[in-house]
Amino acid sequence: MALSPFFNPKSVAVVGASREPRKFGHVILKNFIDSEFTGKAYPVNPKAEDILGLKSYPNLKEIPDELDLTIIAVPAPIVPSIIDECLLENVKAAVIISGGFRETGEKGEKLELEIKKKIEGSNLRIIGPNCIGVYDPANHVDTLFLPRYRLRRPKPGPIAFISQSGAFGSAVLDRAASQDIGISKFISIGNKIDVDEVDLLNYLAEDNLTKCITVYVESIERGRDFLKVASRVTDNKPLILLKGGVTKDGARAALSHTGSLAGSAKIYTGAFEQAGAIQAQTVDELFDYARALGYQPTIRGQTSVAIVTNGGGFGVISTDEASRLGLKLASFDPKTIEGLQEKLPDYAIVHNPLDLVGDADVDRYRLALNAVSSDPNVGVILVIVLLQTSFIESDVVDAITESHVTFGKPTVVCTIGGEFTQILVKMLEENHIPSYPTPERAINAINALIKYGKALEDKDKRKIV
Amino acid sequence: MIEMKECEAIIQKVLTEDRFTMIANEAQQICNLHNIPTPKSFITMDLNEAIFRVKEIGFPVVLKIISPQILHKSDVGGVILDIRTEEEFRFRYEQLIADVIRLEPTAKITGIQIQRMMPASVEMIVGAIRDRQFGPSIMLGIGGIFTEVYDDVSFRVAPIDRIDALNLIHGLKGSKILQGARGKPPADINSIINILVNISDLMMEHNTISQLDLNPVLAYPDSACAVDCRIILEQNEGGQ
Structure with missing residues (x-):
């Protein structure tokens, strides 16, 4: 595919590579060295002999290799001439890191148009400008100009992340790394002079490492194309969007009620729902x-929620939030209740939310989870486990994971606490059991699972029609 | 396809008159041609004709001013509701014209629309716009004149199918009211879906239509009816 040179290049040139450690070009080149990039990396800088131990070249032409990817980190006015070089050397892909384009005013906008014209009809694809580019941990591609000691890089994982904003993207990546969340690909698209979210969704739809796609956008120019590709993506992969910039499109407002009620944010919301995507309201x-x-x-189908907890209050708050969102709480099958009454102490509360009480140990959790997981009235399970009691050991992670794997029911965890809790949260994350620090966030995550299931059911209905 | 030609003829006529806002009966005709139900009505400038024909429609009726210059009819006394007798009708007819002339002296009155007054029910708004990014988009809202206050509206990008239309309805916070609140029978969801899908088709077929309002759409247990239609045409045909 046309975009693969961005993610799997065999050779990379860094234009604007520098010996000065704080310069973007230096950090980017260093990333390729530190991340054990398996292809070749070439610094380009007419004023240096060698940078970070690599021979430096005065321009792209002198590099004795075909170039898949060129990363451009030089001042904006010079960028068009670098693009000329890329075109002459048949470079397949370029990431323009440099700012100083449309976001700064008319002069910058002219530069963008100039570059756009140059690449028209060519095979060169461009990400940016005004972006931080691409991070692909599986292929050791890392164009982020933020030093690794400042911005920790997430490990490889199933989640792709597209961000229109570089700063937002890097902050979220840093946090993802600290929470042990794995990323398949991160792409900061900046001013979207060429490659935009539509192109990337098309590409990620076919990417085997990506199981789920997240997007932060402020504007989508190709709305109808977006709707088409997003609908295709959600056939196989969940798509989650956070839309920034909720201003009204005033121009058309006055003439009709619909115009004044529209505001572009609501149309985005409608389009996202229509595509079977899930809209996030917060970071x-x-x-x-x-x-x-x-x-x-x-x-799918059975969406009723079972709540298993060792703390009454968290069970109550979860129930409140579920009812606020219109989710159904499961009423347990009589057989389930019978079985639980037999095996649980008589002070446990054997209906939904199932309160195992403060002295619950891992065995009690195992018993309860196996019972509700095999109950046909249950579609999804929220496990609330407060780890501050001395009865619970870390093998509660195994109990939760085992019942999830055995019965295949979607399971999310709610737990909050200090260092001990955080260790268990990471173990759960490792086992792909998502955990949340508040009942509200856990229930909202369940709601997202249900919404996506409903979108898939709508797709099935359409196939029949 | 005959419907499409007829609609285009109406649109072209409006454009050749250098207008971009359709007057009520033009918009209503376009809706009817797309199988969107509207109340029985006729237009006249002649009180005698009005009195003769009002019997065909049957009381109660509504009077509405028709003037290309008046977009918001109620603001200038251009709508009178719930007229129940012939005597009242005569009096209100004269009053309507007098009020409009007093409040909007420059407006050219091209007719009076006499429309069957529909019984009160759940009020919805169905609309459409052409969005810069997403193109023709369909809106559904609840709340009649309070729609702006509740801001309970949701959108889909045209073309929509019946599943999209149903999701639009369920996407409203107030959609419960359609299930029949306070002992009232539930509204006919299928009739609302029909209107939404037909409006979507209409927007896809006529790219000269820039904005459209059906407000209110009354939802009944066995039907739905677009009481007032407004259609606005694209002004920048060929670019400015």
């Missing part, structure tokens, strides 16, 4: 939903 929600949808099976 937290973007990855909350991605972890649920990326790790867990979808909820």
Whole structure:
């Protein structure tokens, strides 16, 4: 595919590579060295002999190799001439890191148009400008100009992340790394002079490493193309979008009620729903939903929620939030209740939410989880486990994982606490059981699973028609 | 396809008159040609004809001013509701014209629309616009004149199918009201779906239509009816 040179290049040139450690070109070149990139990396800088131990070239022409990818980190006015070089050397893909384009005013916009014209009809594809480019941990591609000691890189994983904003993208990546969330590909698209979210969704739809796609956008120019490709993506992969910039499109407002009620944000919301995508309203929600949808099976048909807890209050708050969102709480099968009454102490509360009480140990959890998981009235399970009690050991992670694997029911966890809890949260994450620090966030993640299941059911209905 | 030609003829006539807002009966005709139900109505400038024909429609009726210059009829006294007798009708007819002339002296009155007054029911708004990014898009809202206050509206990008239309309805916070609140029978969801899908087809077929309002659409247990239609045409045909 036309975009693969961005993610799997055999040779990369860094134009604007520098010996000065704080310069973008230096950091980017260093990334390729530090990440054990298996292809060849070539610094380009007419003023240097060698950079970071690599021979430096004065221009692209002198590089004795075909170039898949060129990363451009030089001042904006010079960029068009580098693009000329790329075209002459048949470079397949370029990431323009440099800012100083449309975002700064008319002069910058002219530069963008100039570049756009140059690549018209050519095979060269461009990401950016005004972006931080691409991070692909599986292929050791890393064009982020933020030093690794400042921005930790997430490990490889199932979630792809497209961000229109570089700063937002890098902050979220840093946090994902600290939470042990794995990323398949990260792409910062900046001013979208050529490659945009539509192109990338098309590409990621076919990417085997990507199981779930998250997107932060402020504007989608090709709305109808987006709707088409997004609908195709969601046939196989969940798609979660956070839309920034909720301003009204005032121009058409006055003439009709519909015009004044529209505001582009509502049309985006409608289009997302229509495509079977899930809209996140907050930064937290973007990855909350991605972890649920990326790790867990979808909820089809039976959507009733079972709550298993060792703390009454968290059970109550979860129930409130579920009812606020219109989710159904499961009423357990009489057989389930019978079985639980037999085996649980008589002070446990054997209906939904199933309260195992403060002295619950891992065996009690195992018993309860196996019972509700095999109950046909249950579609999805929220396990609330407060780890502050001395009865619970870390093998509660195994109990949760085992019942999930054995019965295949979507499972999310809610737990909150300090260092001990965080260790278990990471173990759960490792097992692809998403965990959330509040009942509200856990229930909202379940709601996202249910919404996606409903979208898939709508798709099935359309196939029959 | 005959419907399409007829609609285009109406649109062209409006454009050749250098207008971009359709007057009520033109918009209503376009809706009817796309199988969107509207109340029985006729237009006249002649009180005697009006009195003769009002019997065909049957009381109660509504009077509406028709003027290309008046977009918001109620603001200038251009709508009178719930007229129940012939005597009242005569009086209100004269009053309507007098009020409009007083409040909007420059407006050219091209007719009076006499429309069957529909019984009160759940009020919806169905609309369409041509969005810069997403193209023709369909809106559904709840709340009649309070739609703006509740801001309970949702959108889909045209063309939509019946599943999209149903999701539009369920996407409204107030959709419960259609299931029949306070002992009222539930509204006929299928009739609302029909209107939504037909409006979507209409927007896909006529790219000269820029905005459209059906407001209110009354939802009944066995039908739905677009009481007022407004259609606005693209002004920048050929670019400015």
